[in-house]
Amino acid sequence: MITTLKQKLSRMLMRFRIARFGNNHSWLINHRYKTYHRQAIKAFRPSESKEVWDGIAEQVEQFRKDGFLVISSPLNTPEGNLLKLKVDRLFEGESETVQVSSGLIRLVDGAEQLPEVARLLRGRVEQILEAYFGSHFKLYTMSFYRTIPDECEPSSSFLWHFDNTPDEEVKLMIYLDEVREETGAFRFKNQATSEQARARGFWHRDDYDCARSIFEDESSTVIAEGVPGTIVLFRQGRVVHKATAPIRDHRDVVTMVITPSVIPWREHYARNKHLLSTNSGLCKNPWTDEPENIGYRY
Numbered sequence: 001m002i003t004t005l006k007q008k009l010s011r012m013l014m015r016f017r018i019a020r021f022g023n024n025h026s027w028l029i030n031h032r033y034k035t036y037h038r039q040a041i042k043a044f045r046p047s048e049s050k051e052v053w054d055g056i057a058e059q060v061e062q063f064r065k066d067g068f069l070v071i072s073s074p075l076n077t078p079e080g081n082l083l084k085l086k087v088d089r090l091f092e093g094e095s096e097t098v099q100v101s102s103g104l105i106r107l108v109d110g111a112e113q114l115p116e117v118a119r120l121l122r123g124r125v126e127q128i129l130e131a132y133f134g135s136h137f138k139l140y141t142m143s144f145y146r147t148i149p150d151e152c153e154p155s156s157s158f159l160w161h162f163d164n165t166p167d168e169e170v171k172l173m174i175y176l177d178e179v180r181e182e183t184g185a186f187r188f189k190n191q192a193t194s195e196q197a198r199a200r201g202f203w204h205r206d207d208y209d210c211a212r213s214i215f216e217d218e219s220s221t222v223i224a225e226g227v228p229g230t231i232v233l234f235r236q237g238r239v240v241h242k243a244t245a246p247i248r249d250h251r252d253v254v255t256m257v258i259t260p261s262v263i264p265w266r267e268h269y270a271r272n273k274h275l276l277s278t279n280s281g282l283c284k285n286p287w288t289d290e291p292e293n294i295g296y297r298y
Contacts, residue, residue, distance in 0.1 A: 018203050023237055024164050029284065033166040033259075036286040040135035040260040052127060060131045067191035067239035068222070068232065071128070073120060075176075075229035083116060084228060087176050087252055090114070091146050098296045103150025103158075103245050106296055110144035110254065111276040117142070117254050118269055120174055125231060126265065129258065132170075138261035138268040140169075140283045140291075142276040144176075144254050147184045150245040157243045159205050160187075160215045162194070163236035165282065169259050173232040176252040180225050184251035186232060187242050188222040189214070194240045202240075215240070259286055 014024050021030045063069040075083060090096045090107055098106045107113065118139075121129075129137045163171075179185050189197070197211035214220070224232050234241060257279075261268055269276075272289065281292030 014203070018198075022167055024203070025166060025282065029282070030166055033168040033286055036262075037133070037135065037168045037260045040133070040262045043262040044130075044135040046130065056124065056128050056131055059128055063128070063132060063233060063235075065191065067194065068188050068224075068234035068241075069128070070224050070226065071125060071231040071233065072226070073125070073174075073229040073231050074227050076227070079116070080228060083114070084177060086114065087144070090144075091252065097146075100145075100297060103148055104243075105146040105148065107144035107146075107277075108296055109277050111142040111273055114144065114254070115273065117174065118273070120229065120231070121172075121265065125172075125233075128233070129170075129172075133168075133260045136261040136264050137258050138263070138265050138289075139256050139272075139276055140259055140289060141257040141279045142254060142273075143256075143280075145252070147243060147246060147251040147253075149247060149250075158245060159208065160189075160197075160211075160240045160242045161205055162198075162203060162238070162240055165237040167235070167237060168286075169237070169257060169283070171234055171236045172256045172258055173234075174254045174256075175226050175228060175230045175232075176254060177228050177250075178226075179230070179251050179253075181223050182247040183249045184244050184246035185226075186224045187244055188224065188234065189220055189240045190222065191235070191239050193220045194238060197240055257283070259283060 017024050017026075021027075023030070059069060059071070074080070090110075090113060091105065096108050096113075098108055100106045111117075126137075173186065193214060197214045200210045200214070201207055202211035208215075224230075226232070256276075275289070275291075278294050278296065279289070279291040280295060280298035284290045284292055
């Protein structure tokens with residue numbers, strides 16, 4: 001009986017936090033993020049002209065409205081081709097990878113072995129992120145994954161879900177090869193549809209049935225296909241999303257967790273790039289970048 005009561009209280013507290021913050025983290029964690037973001041906004045010194053920001057205003061507004069944004073950034077260059085060859089070579093070396101789950105493989109020390117990927121953030125992408133946050137931004141994680149065909153029952157990130165993250169955190173995914181529906185393109189529901197699922201009581205994967213009709217409505221599903229270098233930016237705590245196992249070939253991506261920053265991202269990256277591969281879970285303190293977990297199996 002005591003166990004049942006604790007479970008009920010835990011569930012009530014979770015519901016309260018989700019209603020109040022949009023996530024299941026404590027008041028302290030959410031307060032830290034909001035306070036840090038306000039400080040980052042005060043410290044921001046934009047390097048771009050007003051004309052540049054006006055040129056990306058439509059994309060920023062679309063991101064705010066839909067909760068995700070697909071940015072074309074082809075890697076069809078000599079440098080891009082070399083990067084793809086390097087990625088393939090690393091994934092083919094068993095000592096360089098970790099099997100995270102059935103159908104999902106992760107590179108060990110990907111940020112250190114593929115530092116050239118960070119260059120893809122320069123220019124338009126960094127402009128969009130700075131305009132969205134109203135501040136500088138920084139990378140908290142940089143993880144390289146290969147998704148392969150898998151006949152097992154979908155679970156975890158392969159089911160529709162929200163990430164349990166503060167609103168000040170976003171994810172950025174870069175396709176490292178051509179990704180189509182049959183090769184594992186990422187799926188989204190827009191923010192309005194995602195809020196419908198939340199209103200029905202969906203938050204945790206255990207609540208799947210309460211929003212099943214929304215998830216199974218293919219007309220509201222956005223399939224993010226793209227050529228190598230395509231960037232997918234999304235509010236992982238506000239839009240339901242899921243990975244999909246390829247029917248053929250594989251899907252290589254790098255995923256970055258991005259938060260506001262009091263200093264420009266390149267300065268932060270130069271000092272912290274050796275930590276990005278093993279930072280995992282929640283950033284518990286945006287002032288210190290303290291990770292919830294350290295390792296490759298998350």
